[in-house]
Amino acid sequence: xxxxxxxxxxxELAVVRPALTSLDILNAAVSGGITSESVGVVExxxxxxxxxxxxxxxxxxxxxxxxxxxxxxxxxFYADKAAMNNGKVAYSYCSETELxxxxxxxxxxxxxxxxxxxxxxxxxxxxxxxxxxxxxxEETREYSVRSGNTNALKDATAADTGATTxxxxxxxxxxxxxxxxxxxDADPRNLGGKVTKEQAEELEQRVAITNSNRATFLKMAGVxxxxxxxxxxxxxxxxxxxxxxxxxx
Numbered sequence: 001x002x003x004x005x006x007x008x009x010x011x012e013l014a015v016v017r018p019a020l021t022s023l024d025i026l027n028a029a030v031s032g033g034i035t036s037e038s039v040g041v042v043e044x045x046x047x048x049x050x051x052x053x054x055x056x057x058x059x060x061x062x063x064x065x066x067x068x069x070x071x072x073x074x075x076x077f078y079a080d081k082a083a084m085n086n087g088k089v090a091y092s093y094c095s096e097t098e099l100x101x102x103x104x105x106x107x108x109x110x111x112x113x114x115x116x117x118x119x120x121x122x123x124x125x126x127x128x129x130x131x132x133x134x135x136x137x138e139e140t141r142e143y144s145v146r147s148g149n150t151n152a153l154k155d156a157t158a159a160d161t162g163a164t165t166x167x168x169x170x171x172x173x174x175x176x177x178x179x180x181x182x183x184x185d186a187d188p189r190n191l192g193g194k195v196t197k198e199q200a201e202e203l204e205q206r207v208a209i210t211n212s213n214r215a216t217f218l219k220m221a222g223v224x225x226x227x228x229x230x231x232x233x234x235x236x237x238x239x240x241x242x243x244x245x246x247x248x249x
Contacts, residue, residue, distance in 0.1 A: 054137070057137040058137045060133065060135040061133040061135065061138075064110045064111050065110075065112075065131075068106065068112060068176070069176065072176055072177065072178060077098060077102055078094065078098060094169065096165055096168065099169060099172055099173075099178070111134035111135070112132065112133055114129055114130065115129070115132060116129055116130075116168065117130075118167070121144065123147055124145065124147060125144065125147055125160060125163040126167065127142065127145075127164060127168045127171050128140060128142050129141055129142075129171050129175060131175070141171060141175050143168075143171035143174065145167045145170070147159060147160055193230070193231050194231060195229045197227070199229075200226040200227045201226070203229065203237060203241070204226045206241045206245070209245075210244040212241070212244060220237070221233055221237060
């Protein structure tokens with residue numbers, strides 16, 4: 001019998017008691033009523049509880065943010081807008097519409113949403129984004145750009161709006177590690193296939209008829225033979241020859 005009792009006692013001792021939380025301590029402190037002596041203790045316990053909740057929410061934020069970044073790293077954000085310079089494409093970039101439409105579903109999926117703000121700061125526009133998690137933690141980041149210049153087609157409001165959009169776009173890309181790429185059909189480096197045999201012969205004949213410089217024409221096409229001319233350059237070369245043909249009439 002004594003051996004059985006000893007076994008039961010050892011099992012009871014082996015039971016792990018749950019650690020006391022700040023709420024447990026607070027309940028114990030106020031169970032007998034709030035007194036002037038316990039007010040200070042209660043205030044410290046409440047502050048401790050706030051720190052516990054804040055730390056827990058931040059941990060949940062970080063875990064969800066890691067999963068969010070993992071998913072975003074496998075997504076394609078296309079550079080669907082082009083910045084022009086003297087009639088030519090200087091560079092391509094992701095528009096606000098492209099970023100927003102792609103990001104909103106995945107942000108909500110992982111329990112996030114974004115709040116946007118802005119301010120002016122000594123000739124600069126500062127974009128402010130607060131990333132809020134459903135558990136309560138939030139992180140705020142800023143990005144500044146110079147205010148845009150005005151011209152005959154763009155007043156101060158339009159210039160500031162453009163600067164704000166640019167700052168927002170850069171901030172979102174940096175905050176979430178977005179890598180944009182150009183669609184294949186819009187990539188200026190993608191010249192497609194080559195012209196047909198008939199098109200190559202036609203261009204060669206027209207170059208001869210208009211007394212155009214053959215070597216210069218091919219150099220303009222970026223090739224060393226008519227058969228190697230890219231299909232995407234055919235229209236431009238055709239137009240060039242049409243202009244020469246019109247002048248010869």
